[in-house]
Amino acid sequence: MKLIYPKHHLVKTGPITRCQICNSFKLHTVLDLGHQPLCDTLLTKSMLNEAEKTYPLRMIWCESCTGVQIDYCVDGKDVYHPGYPYRSGISKPLADYQRLISHSLIEKYNLNKNDLVIDIGSNDGTLLSGFKKKGIRTLGVEPTNIAKYANAHGIKTLQSFFDIKTSEKIKKKYGKAAVITTTNVFAHMQTIGEVIMGVYNLLEDDGVFISETHYLLDVIKGGQFDTIYHEHLRTYSLRSLMALFKQYDFTVTDVERGSRYGGNIRVHVTKGKGRTVSKNVTNLLKEEKAAGLGNIQTYEKFARRVKVARLEFMDFLIKTKKSGKSIVGKSSPGRAVTLLNYYGVDKEMIPYIAEVDKGLKIGMYLPGKHIPIVHERILFKDKPAYVVMLAWHYGEFIMKRLKKAGLKSDFVIPLPDFRIVKNSKV
Numbered sequence: 001m002k003l004i005y006p007k008h009h010l011v012k013t014g015p016i017t018r019c020q021i022c023n024s025f026k027l028h029t030v031l032d033l034g035h036q037p038l039c040d041t042l043l044t045k046s047m048l049n050e051a052e053k054t055y056p057l058r059m060i061w062c063e064s065c066t067g068v069q070i071d072y073c074v075d076g077k078d079v080y081h082p083g084y085p086y087r088s089g090i091s092k093p094l095a096d097y098q099r100l101i102s103h104s105l106i107e108k109y110n111l112n113k114n115d116l117v118i119d120i121g122s123n124d125g126t127l128l129s130g131f132k133k134k135g136i137r138t139l140g141v142e143p144t145n146i147a148k149y150a151n152a153h154g155i156k157t158l159q160s161f162f163d164i165k166t167s168e169k170i171k172k173k174y175g176k177a178a179v180i181t182t183t184n185v186f187a188h189m190q191t192i193g194e195v196i197m198g199v200y201n202l203l204e205d206d207g208v209f210i211s212e213t214h215y216l217l218d219v220i221k222g223g224q225f226d227t228i229y230h231e232h233l234r235t236y237s238l239r240s241l242m243a244l245f246k247q248y249d250f251t252v253t254d255v256e257r258g259s260r261y262g263g264n265i266r267v268h269v270t271k272g273k274g275r276t277v278s279k280n281v282t283n284l285l286k287e288e289k290a291a292g293l294g295n296i297q298t299y300e301k302f303a304r305r306v307k308v309a310r311l312e313f314m315d316f317l318i319k320t321k322k323s324g325k326s327i328v329g330k331s332s333p334g335r336a337v338t339l340l341n342y343y344g345v346d347k348e349m350i351p352y353i354a355e356v357d358k359g360l361k362i363g364m365y366l367p368g369k370h371i372p373i374v375h376e377r378i379l380f381k382d383k384p385a386y387v388v389m390l391a392w393h394y395g396e397f398i399m400k401r402l403k404k405a406g407l408k409s410d411f412v413i414p415l416p417d418f419r420i421v422k423n424s425k426v
């Protein structure tokens with residue numbers, strides 16, 4: 001059997017002129033976010049004396065498949081550089097969440113100890129550990145050094161990128177898989193065709209591929225333009241995922257939604273055509289249609305909302321600075337880089353961003369605007385008038401925690417619409 005895939009499913013580094021998913025020319029610019037640096041290339045103090053690379057960043061919508069994407073691809077080797085802030089210790093809520101995924105998949109697909117489950121981009125093996133505990137055979141595939149950590153902690157992991165060649169190697173050594181999963185990587189990859197055909201090669205005849213990514217409907221409804229950054233090559237709608245798998249011997253058989261990363265989509269894709277399709281699929285397609293994901297007006301409205309939120313934020317920021325009141329930032333997720341660079345906020349406007357992170361980002365500078373990232377204790381010492389919630393999608397949780405810890409400041413929520421939350425209202 002020859003394992004071939006459409007040429008456009010190898011996304012080349014540089015400008016992109018056709019849809020990454022369906023190869024259509026019918027692309028529309030929703031937002032031009034200017035030239036921006038890579039959001040996970042944080043700068044050290046000495047790097048402030050060097051030139052900094054930026055790349056075009058535009059939010060593009062495809063009229064043919066309704067997928068959203070960016071139209072400039074940065075080489076994966078530059079994005080996922082050795083200093084990429086990869087967290088080894090996954091948080092407890094994330095670990096619990098991943099355990100739930102494994103339990104629901106074991107039940108749905110009647111997995112047993114003869115079955116093999118493979119996770120692509122398996123990180124420290126948390127997702128697989130849920131399967132392993134139930135006696136199911138597991139294998140992780142992970143390109144970074146965290147594969148060593150996973151192996152040391154009993155989750156068998158192949159340190160490699162996943163492509164057709166890797167799938168062949170795995171098949172020879174371990175046999176075929178009943179289920180292949182991937183969470184938070186399928187929107188990032190340049191090698192879409194290699195991954196899909198590698199999965200195809202490795203799956204049993206009735207095997208299922210489950211992919212979880214951030215979700216276009218949540219991005220549009222939630223005004224989340226700040227999820228657009230170079231790592232996210234694509235933002236899938238269900239319709240675009242169906243257009244993608246239509247080009248292969250696969251059927252999208254089920255879909256679920258979740259709250260991770262500000263709203264996500266998990267598709268179940270079964271090998272072969274003409275499979276039984278869950279009602280969830282038809283229902284969500286209807287919901288996407290009703291929300292206008294197929295109409296350009298929806299994206300124009302989205303862009304207008306973003307631009308109003310930006311103006312109101314900047315207006316407030318300038319007024320606050322002029323009046324002599326202090327305002328600082330809180331949390332530095334990747335999305336904060338898109339937001340502050342697009343808004344044009346530097347350290348004159350927001351002198352620092354406070355972080356709880358132990359070690360990884362503290363002492364570094366935000367790409368592009370060079371705002372220093374400092375330990376949260378400085379925030380408590382300074383008692384600023386306002387704190388900007390840059391991880392605003394977790395705003396409620398963070399505001400409550402800060403208030404409980406004694407912070408008296410008011411809060412600024414930048415998106416989806418600009419608003420101030422009084423400390424007394426938290």
Ligand SMILES: [Zn+2]
Binds near residue numbers: 020064
């Ligand atoms: Zn398309």
